[in-house]
Amino acid sequence: MHVVITGANRGIGRALFDHYRALGHSVTGTARNDAEFARLDVSDPDSVTAFAQGLAGQPVDLLICNAGFYGDKHHKLDGGYPAEMWAETFATNVTGVFLTIQALLPNLRAAPGARIAIISSQMASHTRAPGRSFIYCASKAAALNLGRNLAVDLKPEGIAVGIYHPGWVRTDMGGEAGDISAEESASGLAERFDALDADTTGCFQTWDGRDHPF
Numbered sequence: 001m002h003v004v005i006t007g008a009n010r011g012i013g014r015a016l017f018d019h020y021r022a023l024g025h026s027v028t029g030t031a032r033n034d035a036e037f038a039r040l041d042v043s044d045p046d047s048v049t050a051f052a053q054g055l056a057g058q059p060v061d062l063l064i065c066n067a068g069f070y071g072d073k074h075h076k077l078d079g080g081y082p083a084e085m086w087a088e089t090f091a092t093n094v095t096g097v098f099l100t101i102q103a104l105l106p107n108l109r110a111a112p113g114a115r116i117a118i119i120s121s122q123m124a125s126h127t128r129a130p131g132r133s134f135i136y137c138a139s140k141a142a143a144l145n146l147g148r149n150l151a152v153d154l155k156p157e158g159i160a161v162g163i164y165h166p167g168w169v170r171t172d173m174g175g176e177a178g179d180i181s182a183e184e185s186a187s188g189l190a191e192r193f194d195a196l197d198a199d200t201t202g203c204f205q206t207w208d209g210r211d212h213p214f
Helices: 011-022 045-054 083-103 105-109 134-157 182-195
Strands: 002-005 026-031 062-065 115-119 160-165 204-206
Touching: 002 011, 011 026, 011 182, 045 083, 062 083, 083 105, 083 134, 115 134, 115 182, 134 160, 134 204, 160 182
Parallel strands: 002 026, 002 062, 062 115, 115 160, 160 204
Antiparallel strands: none
């Protein structure tokens, strides 16, 4: 199986990369600037195009859209959340997901039963409104909506799309107070990805297998 993971140089992405490599799969991990991984800045359309060209002719069985940006964690409503941060966050967390999937469609179509996993967050759900983090929450809600719509259009082609909450993970993004390790999250997510098929496409699930309210 050929697995492509965006944002594979740290955190959950790195744990997923190590997980699939340990199982003997062919794994293409990406990062913006890390010589260990294929270069890909999902917020840069030219970078996405170049990356896709480098994979021309290679089937992709599982695409994991993991690269993300969370810049507004400590911003305050008064004076915070600048327009530039909205643009940067959406360019990575939403547009970047779409462009990556779009560019790799030939590779996914070449792999029977291909799957796309979009790492979103429980903060995408309309049932959760913790306040603050307005940009991040909005971007993850948009990624959830994007995944749901892609699932509809790609189902006739045999490509399944799932959207996932990885848990509150002890990473640079999640902080040291997180509930689980990156390795625990990756192991649970991999089980969810294995179960993704035409019957479950469009699902929004947690890392440990629970259906999350939209």
